[in-house]
Structure formats: C-alpha cells, structure tokens
Amino acid sequence: MSVEILLIQTYDPSTNPMNTVEWLFAAMECVHIGSFALSVGTIAMVDMSLLGAGVKGRSPAQILRATELWTMAGLMIVISAGLAIFSSDPLRYYYSPTFRFKMWALLAGIVFNYTIHRRVALSGSSPAVARITGAVSLIIWITVIFCGLFFSFTAGGY
Amino acid sequence: MDMSVASLSHAIQSSDFFTAVRQSELFYPAVLATHLTCIAIFGGMILMTDLRLLNLAFRHTPASVVIESMRVWKRIGFVIMIGCGVLLAGSHLDKYYPNPYFQLKLSLLVVTGIHGLIFHRSVYYNAGLDRDGRLPVRAAVAGGTSLVLWLSIMTCGRWIAYYDDPHAIARLVRGLLRLV
Numbered sequence: 001m002s003v004e005i006l007l008i009q010t011y012d013p014s015t016n017p018m019n020t021v022e023w024l025f026a027a028m029e030c031v032h033i034g035s036f037a038l039s040v041g042t043i044a045m046v047d048m049s050l051l052g053a054g055v056k057g058r059s060p061a062q063i064l065r066a067t068e069l070w071t072m073a074g075l076m077i078v079i080s081a082g083l084a085i086f087s088s089d090p091l092r093y094y095y096s097p098t099f100r101f102k103m104w105a106l107l108a109g110i111v112f113n114y115t116i117h118r119r120v121a122l123s124g125s126s127p128a129v130a131r132i133t134g135a136v137s138l139i140i141w142i143t144v145i146f147c148g149l150f151f152s153f154t155a156g157g158y
Numbered sequence: 159m160d161m162s163v164a165s166l167s168h169a170i171q172s173s174d175f176f177t178a179v180r181q182s183e184l185f186y187p188a189v190l191a192t193h194l195t196c197i198a199i200f201g202g203m204i205l206m207t208d209l210r211l212l213n214l215a216f217r218h219t220p221a222s223v224v225i226e227s228m229r230v231w232k233r234i235g236f237v238i239m240i241g242c243g244v245l246l247a248g249s250h251l252d253k254y255y256p257n258p259y260f261q262l263k264l265s266l267l268v269v270t271g272i273h274g275l276i277f278h279r280s281v282y283y284n285a286g287l288d289r290d291g292r293l294p295v296r297a298a299v300a301g302g303t304s305l306v307l308w309l310s311i312m313t314c315g316r317w318i319a320y321y322d323d324p325h326a327i328a329r330l331v332r333g334l335l336r337l338v
Binding site for chain 1: 187190191194195197198199200201202203205206209215216217218219223224226227228230231309312313316317319320
C-alpha cells in the first residue's frame, strides 16, 4: 500500500489542534523561526569563524564547543515544531517538490554539520579547507531556509 | 488624518518601483526568504549575545569580546533587514499600515533603538564590562530585555500575515466601552 493511501485512510488532519485552535499554527511558526535562529545562527557563528571573521581571539574549535549544546537544542526544537506544522496537512507537504528538496537539504546540513564541519572546526585544518567548509555549511543552511519559504509560494492545494 | 495616511500609503505602493516589486513573481518571495535568512544568521547572533549577557552561553569568553566581535555582522544584518523591510512593506503599504501588528512591530523597533541608547555606554560599548570575570546586573537586564524585545518583534512579524480585519481592534475597544 502506498504511503499516501495509508495516510488518507488512517489520519484526518481536520481534528488536529494545529487546524482547530486558531492561534496554534502561527505560534508554532514562531517557535520554528526562533529555534532556527538558534540552531542555524550558532552554526553560522562557527562558519564565520572558519571563514576568518568570528569571535576575536577564539578559534573555530572554541566557538563550536561554546555553541554545540545550543545548536543541538535549537535543532531538536526546530524539527519538533516542523513536525507539528507538517502534521497540519501532510499530503500538501508530501506532494511538494520544494518541500522534498528542503528535506534532502536539511538531511545534508545535519550530516555535514556533525561530520566534516565538526571535524574541520575541531582539528584546525588549513585556512583553505576551513574556508570551503564554512562556505559550504552556510550555503546548505541558506538553501534549507529558502526552500521553506518558497514552499508556501509553490505548493497550492493538491 | 487617517485619510491622508491612507492616500500617502497608496501613493507609495503605487509608485513604479513598488508596483514592480509587488507584481514580480520571484522577487517578493526572494526578499521574504532573504529576510528569514537574516533572522537565522544575524538574529542568531543577537540571541547568542543576549544569552552571553545573561551568563548562559559563551561563559569562557568575556561578554565584551563577544559583543565587540558580533558588532560588524549585526550591523550588516541590520542594513539588509531594513532593506528587505522597506521592500516588503512598501510594496503593500495599503495593507500594512492599518495592521496593528505592523504598527506594534515598528513601535517595538523604536523601543529597541531606545534600549540600545540606554545601555550604550554601560554595556554595549563598555570594554571593561566584565574585566574582573563578573557580569554586572545591568548586563543581564540589557540582555534579558533585548531577548524579550526581539522575540516580540519576530512574533509580531509573523502575526502580520494572519491579520485581515482592519477594524478588529476598534470594535474590541468599542465593545469594552459599551460594557463599562
């Protein structure tokens, strides 16, 4: 059985509080925005440091150590709020190519953040490697955010 | 008074430039996405600066160093944000100016300006803020109020999009007056 049919048969979004409580959807969007500022913002601080323009007198490794818990907390909250938003109308998201691309970019961002990005920041690689890593990280996360916004302009009803 | 604001708003959004912005299929969402990206990158830095002032993050780096290092980035972010805001609001000013969340957002932005002035010398441009390793109470006050202000501004920004009755607040006030 396909995922869509299973979803239609087993889940009715019209009873979801995200759709019945007037302010809940907007409030969840605010949580989503605030927590991506926390997660992407802290990652961006490490990126700036890798690019050579971070906190004065502090290495990328020190900035990573100082922000990693906040990044982790931000990622957990932003994904939870994202799941709540997704649950308001799963098929609209499921059928949107923009949303699917966003999910791949998000996965790439998380994997990159906890593998290459982390290793380069902690090991003090050569400036060239550090710069490329910082730039790639910024590009991935900006892509995720752009896809999130463009989703609402590209996904109509289905 | 109200009519003149209405006609002024209409004149601004009807200018060739803002009409082009409004009618462009790609430009408007691109500006919105840039606005969001700035919230993530530069808003994240504001968050971390506030958390540092509250002594919750970056404890191994003096608050004055964190503030000083983030200053250039926050300025760049501020300029891009204002640019985005002018484009977004200017192209739909008819709809924006009577929106109470838009008005509240602008008022709160003015309040953050005042906040910056109040703590200008004592916190934000104070190189010896925590030289002895201890943060003064006023640093936590500055960080805490900044955090609340920016979260409120973000929330107002989101709520602008969900508001569609320009007379809701007037009706609420009239209803309350009738009760009294």
